[in-house]
Amino acid sequence: MNWRLPTEITTALLLVAGLALSGSPTQGSSATGTASATLIAPATVTNDAAAELLSSASPGVLTLSIPGAGNAPASGVAGGGALLGSIEAIPTATAVTAAIATDSAALEGLLNEMSRSGGPLNKNGLLSSGQGLNLVVTHVRQTASDQGRLYAVVVYN
Amino acid sequence: MKRAVSDDRSSVLLTTLFPLALLVALASPVAANTFSLTTTDALEFGSFVAGSGGTVTIAAASGLRTSTGTVLLVNSSSREARLSVSCTVDGGSDSCTTSSTYSVDPVADTTLTSGGNTMPIGSFSAYSIQTGSSSGQLASGSDTLKIGATLTVGNNQPPGNYSGSFSVTVIYQ
Numbered sequence: 001m002n003w004r005l006p007t008e009i010t011t012a013l014l015l016v017a018g019l020a021l022s023g024s025p026t027q028g029s030s031a032t033g034t035a036s037a038t039l040i041a042p043a044t045v046t047n048d049a050a051a052e053l054l055s056s057a058s059p060g061v062l063t064l065s066i067p068g069a070g071n072a073p074a075s076g077v078a079g080g081g082a083l084l085g086s087i088e089a090i091p092t093a094t095a096v097t098a099a100i101a102t103d104s105a106a107l108e109g110l111l112n113e114m115s116r117s118g119g120p121l122n123k124n125g126l127l128s129s130g131q132g133l134n135l136v137v138t139h140v141r142q143t144a145s146d147q148g149r150l151y152a153v154v155v156y157n
Numbered sequence: 158m159k160r161a162v163s164d165d166r167s168s169v170l171l172t173t174l175f176p177l178a179l180l181v182a183l184a185s186p187v188a189a190n191t192f193s194l195t196t197t198d199a200l201e202f203g204s205f206v207a208g209s210g211g212t213v214t215i216a217a218a219s220g221l222r223t224s225t226g227t228v229l230l231v232n233s234s235s236r237e238a239r240l241s242v243s244c245t246v247d248g249g250s251d252s253c254t255t256s257s258t259y260s261v262d263p264v265a266d267t268t269l270t271s272g273g274n275t276m277p278i279g280s281f282s283a284y285s286i287q288t289g290s291s292s293g294q295l296a297s298g299s300d301t302l303k304i305g306a307t308l309t310v311g312n313n314q315p316p317g318n319y320s321g322s323f324s325v326t327v328i329y330q
Contacts, residue, residue, distance in 0.1 A: 027190075027192055027328070027329045028262075028326055028327060028328045028329065029192050029193060029194035029242075029326070029327055029329075030194065030324055030325065030326040030327075031194040031195060031196045031240055031324070031325050032196065032322050032323070032324050032325075033196045033199060033200060033238045033240065033304060033322065033323050033324075033325060034196070034199040034200070034238075034320065034321070034322050035199060035200040035201070035202070035238070035267075035269060035278060035306070035308075035320065035321050035322065035323060036199060036200070036201055036202065036269070036318070036319065036320045036321075037201075037202035037203070037204075037205070037213070037269055037276065037308055037318075037319045037320075038202075038203065038204040038205075038233065038317075038318050038319070039204075039205065039206075039207055039271070039276075039310070039314055039315070039316045039317055039318075039319060040204050040205065040206050040231055040316055
């Protein structure tokens with residue numbers, strides 16, 4: 001009795017088995033992620049406005065007044081005491097760049113006092129008062145009359 | 158003559174029993190791994206001022222936000238996207254016992270939109286918490302995949318709340 005499978009069937013079975021054992025199809029998964037960004041329109045303080053905002057009651061004593069709604073003073077901040085160190089002007093007056101001073105400690109101390117919250121000035125020159133206000137210093141200038149000039153972009157949250 | 162009988166038996170084994178055994182084995186139930194990929198956290202570039210343009214980048218590994226050009230970053234919440242990658246047995250609650258690896262397909266560039274305004278996102282990067290690289294491993298059946306990217310901000314880009322989506326595909330090995 002010949003109980004072997006015909007050669008054709010055997011071959012077919014071997015092919016099916018070989019294909020099945022050659023590996024399952026690669027599996028993959030996809031997911032959709034979301035992304036967001038908030039682009040803020042800054043209230044730009046021009047050079048002239050900055051000069052108005054920043055005054056000097058006496059040489060080395062700086063006072064900055066940031067206007068609120070309807071130009072009402074939102075906060076008036078006095079630097080208090082003599083300005084330590086020297087602050088040089090950044091040549092590009094209109095460029096929005098980080099604050100640069102030859103003595104960064106003096107600038108940071110001044111801005112901390114101005115912000116009242118005492119938050120540190122980071123390397124981008126960004127200072128948050130914690131009161132819904134972000135003040136980005138573009139440059140600081142000390143004039144011949146020893147009056148400080150501060151140029152900044154002020155962003156109200 | 159003995160040799161002929163032996164060859165005949167081998168031929169029977171090869172041509173009949175072996176294929177049948179294979180079919181029986183293949184027909185037996187085998188536990189199947191079920192992989193899944195789920196977004197858990199969105200990619201947030203946070204708030205910033207456009208200036209005359211530049212880029213905002215969120216690092217996949219650390220979530221650190223950096224900028225180039227004249228883009229000014231404003232203190233705000235920002236982070237990398239996170240996706241949960243997991244593997245279960247037969248779709249049940251049991252985690253896969255073996256560690257599978259996976260690769261991440263390149264994420265296609267896309268855009269964030271706000272009304273009619275757009276900002277392109279590109280240079281997507283991936284980071285697996287399990288491996289510390291762009292390819293992941295499902296140790297104990299799960300992994301967290303972080304995604305970072307770079308957003309290009311145009312000169313005087315119009316302000317607004319921008320949003321968009323991107324697609325991530327992982328291939329399991």
